Amino acid sequence: MASEIMIVSPSIPACGEWMTSDYKQRLKDLLQRKSIVWGKVKLASGQESDYYFDCKHTTLDPEGAFLTAHAVLDLLAEHGIQADAIGGPPIGAHPIVAAVAAVSHLRSKEGKGRPLPAFLIRKQPKAHGLEKQIEGIDLKKIRDVVIIDDVCTKGESTLEALKIVEEAGLHVAAVLSIVDREAGGSEKLRQKYPYFALFTGKELLEKASRSAAESR
Template sequence: MTFGSKETRRKRLAELLIEKSYREGDFTLTSGRKSDYYFDCKQTALHPEGGYLLGKLLLAEALAFGESIHGVGGMTLGADPLVTSVSVLSYADVLAGRVNARPLPAFIVRKKPKGHGTDQYLEGLANFPAGARVVMLEDVVTTGGTLLTACERVAAAGLRVAGIVCVLDRQEGGAEAISKAGYRLVSLFTRSSLLEAAGRR
């Protein structure tokens, strides 16, 4: 099933996300808001099949931003397995001789500067030329505040954010804030589409 069409992969990923990452109940989110569900994407991203499926689907969305995309990045910790999977799978596609495949290096945005050495926010910057166009990856978007902070740090490091791809858009104002800041957000799922794809509704 894993090696099927994009829709087959999306359905299987939804099933894994529901099984491993989606919980209903009474939760307080990072933003301080209350929610009747919680989404912990890392549980799926660190699973071998889940990481593969996330990498394949996120890679396709990142490449859809155009041939000038040089790589992918995201804020630690949620984006760490996502950017790694996308980068490794992009090179696997090159080795397999797939049409339009190209290697995409990855970077990680720290929450705080390193504090020693280069004292920088971005790890992996040596793989990117100045002004390179990149796609930001995110596990879940709620208000968009953390993601926009990451984008500011990426711009300050001399890279250009061409777009953003997230696994889940909670549809709680984040997409609007991101759009207002001048970025385009693409999401693999919303809550309703995730449940539908997994056959829950």
């Protein structure tokens, strides 16, 4: 008689456990482990800093993408923000909005909100084909949008994205970022738009250590 073979799978939380998890806290832990780079770096704003938030190490990670999307959707629900689509500037926003779109579909099947399509914003209109600057949505069917970026420092890339979508006739329902470095950008954005961040830079640096960041 052939012996039985038992396949033992890794411990994976059931769907219900995932759905009741504290996505924001788990995302914070992951960002602290994977996305803090220590050392002298030049920021997009031109300023120098002793540390850098490289959120793409988290937002392009399978678990990180999952957690980011849920945390963003929870934030939108918490503040009652309704939108037809979510997009943002290249390239930091691109993995975020793709994950949000996918997870919003899964949540809608469970009666939690409705699907939130994603769109991408080019720095310049495409030089061939349909010559679009906003990709992924039919502008005639969209009105209210959320603009998101991974990190807000001076806010320049976000402001450029906002100008592009408003010139296309879209209404900005809210502006989000994963991390607010509190370096002036969020103050500029709040002058005209509802602005929310999942974390401040100080929150992420609070318990992060060089050894933890370097071990990613």
